[in-house]
Amino acid sequence: MTGDPLYLDGVDLTDVxxxxxxxxxxxxxxLIATMFMVWFERKLISDMQNRIGPNVAGPWxxxxxxxxxxKFFFKEDLRPENADPLxxxxxxxxxxxxxxxxxxxxxxxxxxxxxxxxxxxxxGRETYLQVADPPIGILLLLAMSSVAxxxxxxxxxxxxxxxxxxxxxxxxxxxxxYEAALGMATVVVVVLAGTLSTHGIVAAQSGGFxxxxxxxxxxxxxxxxxxxxxxELNRPPFDLVEAEQELVGGFHTEYSSIRxxxxxxxxxxxxxxxxxxxxxxxxxxxxxxxxxxxxWLWPTMWFLLKVLAFLFVFxxxxxxxxxxxxxxxxxxxxxxxxxxxxxxxxxxxxxELRAAYDWNWVVTYGAALVALAIGASLLVVALRAGDRAxxxxxxxx
Amino acid sequence: xxxxxxFRVTFMKLFEERVTTEYPKEKRPKPSRFHGRHVLNRYxxxxxxxxxCELCAGVCPAQCIYVRGADNPxxxxxxxxxxxxxxxxxxxxxxxxxxxxxEACPTEAITESKLFEFSFANRADAIYTKAELVVDDEGLPRxxxxxxxxxxxxxxxxxxxxxxxxxxxxxxENRIGWSGELGYGVRTPEKGQHRGTNSxxxx
Numbered sequence: 001m002t003g004d005p006l007y008l009d010g011v012d013l014t015d016v017x018x019x020x021x022x023x024x025x026x027x028x029x030x031l032i033a034t035m036f037m038v039w040f041e042r043k044l045i046s047d048m049q050n051r052i053g054p055n056v057a058g059p060w061x062x063x064x065x066x067x068x069x070x071k072f073f074f075k076e077d078l079r080p081e082n083a084d085p086l087x088x089x090x091x092x093x094x095x096x097x098x099x100x101x102x103x104x105x106x107x108x109x110x111x112x113x114x115x116x117x118x119x120x121x122x123x124g125r126e127t128y129l130q131v132a133d134p135p136i137g138i139l140l141l142l143a144m145s146s147v148a149x150x151x152x153x154x155x156x157x158x159x160x161x162x163x164x165x166x167x168x169x170x171x172x173x174x175x176x177x178y179e180a181a182l183g184m185a186t187v188v189v190v191v192l193a194g195t196l197s198t199h200g201i202v203a204a205q206s207g208g209f210x211x212x213x214x215x216x217x218x219x220x221x222x223x224x225x226x227x228x229x230x231x232e233l234n235r236p237p238f239d240l241v242e243a244e245q246e247l248v249g250g251f252h253t254e255y256s257s258i259r260x261x262x263x264x265x266x267x268x269x270x271x272x273x274x275x276x277x278x279x280x281x282x283x284x285x286x287x288x289x290x291x292x293x294x295x296w297l298w299p300t301m302w303f304l305l306k307v308l309a310f311l312f313v314f315x316x317x318x319x320x321x322x323x324x325x326x327x328x329x330x331x332x333x334x335x336x337x338x339x340x341x342x343x344x345x346x347x348x349x350x351x352e353l354r355a356a357y358d359w360n361w362v363v364t365y366g367a368a369l370v371a372l373a374i375g376a377s378l379l380v381v382a383l384r385a386g387d388r389a390x391x392x393x394x395x396x397x
Numbered sequence: 398x399x400x401x402x403x404f405r406v407t408f409m410k411l412f413e414e415r416v417t418t419e420y421p422k423e424k425r426p427k428p429s430r431f432h433g434r435h436v437l438n439r440y441x442x443x444x445x446x447x448x449x450c451e452l453c454a455g456v457c458p459a460q461c462i463y464v465r466g467a468d469n470p471x472x473x474x475x476x477x478x479x480x481x482x483x484x485x486x487x488x489x490x491x492x493x494x495x496x497x498x499x500e501a502c503p504t505e506a507i508t509e510s511k512l513f514e515f516s517f518a519n520r521a522d523a524i525y526t527k528a529e530l531v532v533d534d535e536g537l538p539r540x541x542x543x544x545x546x547x548x549x550x551x552x553x554x555x556x557x558x559x560x561x562x563x564x565x566x567x568x569x570e571n572r573i574g575w576s577g578e579l580g581y582g583v584r585t586p587e588k589g590q591h592r593g594t595n596s597x598x599x600x
Contacts, residue, residue: 048407052417319410320403 006127018125023104026131030103034269038065041268041315048319069261077257082160091158092255092262095151099269102144104131105198106276109286109300120296128199129286129300137197138190141277142183145232148270149175152234152241155263156251167250170326171234171241177333178231178238184341185225188348189213189281202285214282217348222282224341226313229274231333234267235314237321240329275310279303327390335386339379343372429553432494433512435487436538436554437531438505439579445475445531446506446576447482453498453507461491462498482506485527490520505575508555510538514545536580555584 006015039054039062046053054061079088109129110120120129134140149172156168190196192213193204205211214222231238242250252263279285288302324332347368354364418425427433438446449466467483475481498507517523522543533539537551555578577583 048410050410050413050416052415052419055419316404316407319407 004128004133006125014125018127019131022127022131026103026108027100030100030269030272033272034265035065035069036062037268037272037311038068038264040311041318044312044315045319048316072258072261075257077259078254080160080254083254084158084160087154087158088254089259091151091155092259092266093151094154095148095266096262096269098144098148098151099266099273102141103269103273103276105134105137105140106130106273106280107133107199107202107285108276108303109296130199133197133199135197137195137199138186138201138277138281139196141273142179142186145182145270146175146179148266151263151266152251155255159251159254161254163247163249164251164253167241167247167253171251174231174234174238174240174329174333177330178228178337181224181333181337181341182228182232184338184345185221185228186281188217188221188341188345191345191349191352192217198280198285202280202287205284206287209284212282212284212287217282218344220344221341221348222278224337224344225278225281227332228337229278230314230317231329233270233274233314235271236318237323238329239323240326271311271314272307275307275314276303278310279306335383343375347372424547427511427550431509431511431513432496433510433550434489434492434515434525434538434544435498435507435530436510437482437485437507437527438555439532439536440477441577441579441582443534443579444477445481446504447485448476448478448504448506449480449482450503452501452503456497456501458495458497459491459493461488462486463488482527485530486524487530488524489515489517490523505555510554511550512538512544512546515541515543517543532579534579536578 006018042064043053043061054064057063057067079085107128107130120127152171152175153168156164156166156171159165189201193201195201195204201213205213209215234241242252244250247253252260255263283306286299286303288298288305290298350364350368353359354361440446449464451464451466454460454462454464463484463486464482465484466480469475469479469481494509494513496509499509525541529539529541531539532554538554540546540551573583575583
């Protein structure tokens with residue numbers, strides 16, 4: 001039986017209280033983490049550019065985001081005349097709410113492995129350290145990141161202005177392209193774990209570094225996931241949606257005041273959520289050595305450390321890589337990442353099937369290799385033809 | 398490493414020195430030809446150099462200078478020669494400190510000081526009139542209440558002119574080509590613009 005043990009024996013008032021506390025803690029944690037993520041990004045990117053960065057508001061400029069937030073609240077809220085009033089107002093909330101919701105499925109602590117199944121005891125009740133553990137688990141993330149595109153798309157469309165519209169059209173094309181790779185990289189993990197539940201995925205990785213799906217899936221799905229996630233987050237080098245130099249601000253050009261702040265919040269919150277999801281899928285979630293005392297605290301600390309490492313990586317990407325051209329973006333997504341992860345998914349599935357049904361080694365992998373060779377050569381022929389047509393098109397221009 | 402080289406570059410930047418100067422807290426020394434607010438110079442005998450020819454107003458790309466010339470009163474002439482600057486106004490909300498007025502001036506009447514830290518509470522204050530621009534009896538700029546002065550800013554008011562080859566012609570180096578100034582006399586020339594001779598002088 002999967003699911004949070006909290007609800008197994010009926011739901012009473014204490015259970016409801018615990019759930020509310022968990023929701024509040026997660027909500028507050030995410031808000032504060034987002035605030036410091038903005039500061040962290042600005043500070044780190046300054047460091048990578050020989051600058052100092054924010055250093056006036058609070059010690060080391062820690063309160064800079066807070067000051068910005070206060071400023072946003074007091075700014076005038078403008079709405080363009082051509083904007084669709086309802087949709088224009090709705091869009092920022094779609095972005096923000098989906099950003100909040102996807103974090104609910106991330107297990108942020110609890111010791112896994114051995115006889116402990118990742119539960120902690122609060123007020124005498126056993127429960128998971130995550131807001132929700134729905135049976136569909138990781139699908140919620142994919143659903144939410146798909147819905148989040150609506151926030152961006154509707155914002156651009158409802159602004160009644162051309163640059164936001166171009167930005168949002170780019171956003172939807174980009175999100176659809178990379179969601180396929182993102183989804184399939186997730187499916188590799190799901191195949192290995194045998195469950196969709198995030199708690200189950202983390203539990204399947206317990207028991208040492210070699211059990212992490214980063215290793216046992218062969219690194220490729222992780223790299224594909226990382227690239228696709230960066231694209232999904234609209235972060236550099238995939239920030240064509242905002243592309244200041246071309247589109248002013250992209251989909252949020254016409255937004256001001258607290259509505260703009262909501263987009264900003266959602267963007268950085270998504271970065272944190274995506275990092276947390278990557279830790280969950282590939283890095284064993286809160287797994288890590290537990291030393292002396294405070295046994296319940298160590299896993300959470302390991303989890304936070306791993307997330308922080310990913311936040312660093314995302315800022316590092318931004319500091320290093322120039323933005324892709326639009327056709328390069330599409331090439332990378334459709335012609336490289338999707339075929340690669342597709343082959344990888346089939347290979348991993350085959351491996352699992354062979355182990356499950358005890359098929360013959362030689363026959364299984366021989367047949368797989370033949371199928372792979374045929375598939376790869378067909379793909380190469382198709383890509384060549386596509387490239388030729390593309391080059392001709394370029395020459396005509 | 399090909400594609401990944403850039404990551405090493407940005408990572409190593411973390412350990413490098415920061416180039417930022419935190420301006421209000423620390424101030425860098427100004428270059429010797431810094432363009433600050435203007436002064437109107439006077440000859441050593443106290444006469445004004447400005448002859449009201451309006452060349453500065455004509456050349457000004459921001460059109461921030463307003464000049465009206467008038468005939469010198471015979472009993473008490475303001476400048477040597479026929480005419481003098483009767484009205485002289487510079488609007489510092491428009492001035493871009495390009496120094497074209499200084500180059501246009503045939504009598505070296507207008508030069509730029511090092512003073513740039515000034516702000517106004519109203520638009521009228523932004524228009525410096527002749528009374529505020531003309532140097533005082535020591536040949537120093539007149540300090541306005543809204544100006545922030547630093548040591549040495551007020552004395553180097555015609556630094557650029559001491560470039561002895563303002564047209565970039567090294568033949569004129571060290572040949573003094575300008576008139577004396579009230580409070581200073583004929584200023585000694587700068588080192589010049591010959592390649593290498595002036596290095597390090599601008600800091």
